[in-house]
Amino acid sequence: MFKVLKNSKRSAARLGILDTAHGKIKTPFFMPVATQGTVKHITAEEMRGMGAQILLSNTYHLMLRPGESYVKKMGGLHKFMDWNGPILTDSGGFQIFSLAKGRNRKGESLVKIKKDGVEFKSFVDGRKYFMTPESSLKVQIDLGVDIAVCLDECAPSRSGREYMEKSINLTTEWARRAKRHHEKHKGKKPLLFCVIQGGLDKELRLKSLRDLIEVGFSASGQRRTQRGGLASPRSSLTGGWDGYNIGGLAVGETNKEMYETLDFLVPEIPEDKTRYLMGVGYPENIFEAVKRGVDMFDCVIPTREGRHGRLFLWKNKKEFLNSKQKADSFYKTVTITNAKIASDKAPINKDSKFAPLRNLSRAYLHYLFKIKEPLGARLASLNNLEFYIDMMERIRYSIQRGEF
RNA sequence: GGGUCGAUACUCAAGCGGUCAACGAGGGCAGACUGUAAAUCUGCUGGCAUUAGCCUACGUAGGUUCAAGUCCUACUCGGCCCA
16 A cells, blocks of 8 residues: 655655555655575675665566475575565566576576466476466465565567567566456465566556556456546546556666656556556666655665675765756766776775664775675675665655655 | 706796796685575686787796797706705
């Protein structure tokens, strides 16, 4: 359940509360990525400590290893990883996209998309899996997550209109089936989010959204009885989807194209539902998207780039964010592996609330990377996650103050 | 003392007369990374010019050859074997 608390007067940004089985989340927010049930190198305890509100995990990966029935046996994903806050799982839709590019040793694609679902070949042991909209949701329910996402096809943004149209129709059909399965499910169930696709094509994006809105209400024969109908998706309705994901962005197109897509798409998404821009992004991407009315984000950047030696840092710890400023003006990055850092005695991050980041020098962190000591990757990840969490907190504060 | 094998760029290591500034790996330097098959991937790595090209290099010194890291001789150093 989602409630908007405040709409900005300066931009489309808004402040809200998303209520889940494991607690309330202040929007807009960022989900640290714990694909395989762990934020790489970081404990759940530390995630709590830095103020993370929710984590993102992945249906496909957990299904392959360690397996959802195992996780269920271990008391559910929350207990297993010692995280008692909300968890959202991605459906496996992105893996259809990312694994489709890969081949096994025999040159076979690891993924085959069919009408009823997706045939996966496990990269772990080569075993075949057939994932359907229903089975993906069932896995997510078994994992015990708070927010589930419908299985979708994340087509490359330049797929060509014909392919893209077929693809969004497939995603819509899968959404219908997921929704029906969700409604039939007895007992505790997660919130259910659908995924808007359509690449950069305005018509297809809006068609995808309209069809999904419709499906959200009609999957099990419900009728949208309230006034407004499809022409007025802003009307507040009960039922339907708990949130709308914007998929298929940041998959190769330019930032400009992504922002333009948000410009025409976000205003059409029902305003009483969360809008989740999947997989995004760099701080400036998030900044721009919040301005356009997006509420949720996730991205591997802080952890992955951290592991690869890049630190995200505030330019000015005291500065307030402001929607009029340049989107990348508030932060900088330091490539800790660069040779010049070897003599940099400055603390890794003097403003951090983590003592090791305040006390250890950049030179030392540089050295840890040089000797490939995992502690280096861990400290950098910690730093970057703290930056992202802090950035969202500041954005919320700025919206509250009327400056965003 | 005799025999034998070796000595290649920062390191290890290919190379067996021309296509060798020299395979490959490590190291070094730089870059990429956006719903994580990602502690991964890419490029560069003798000098100067950086398009072309020129110079210096394969233990040292000579030699053979149109041409040598590659063949010959001596020397230096090292491994192994015999005394």
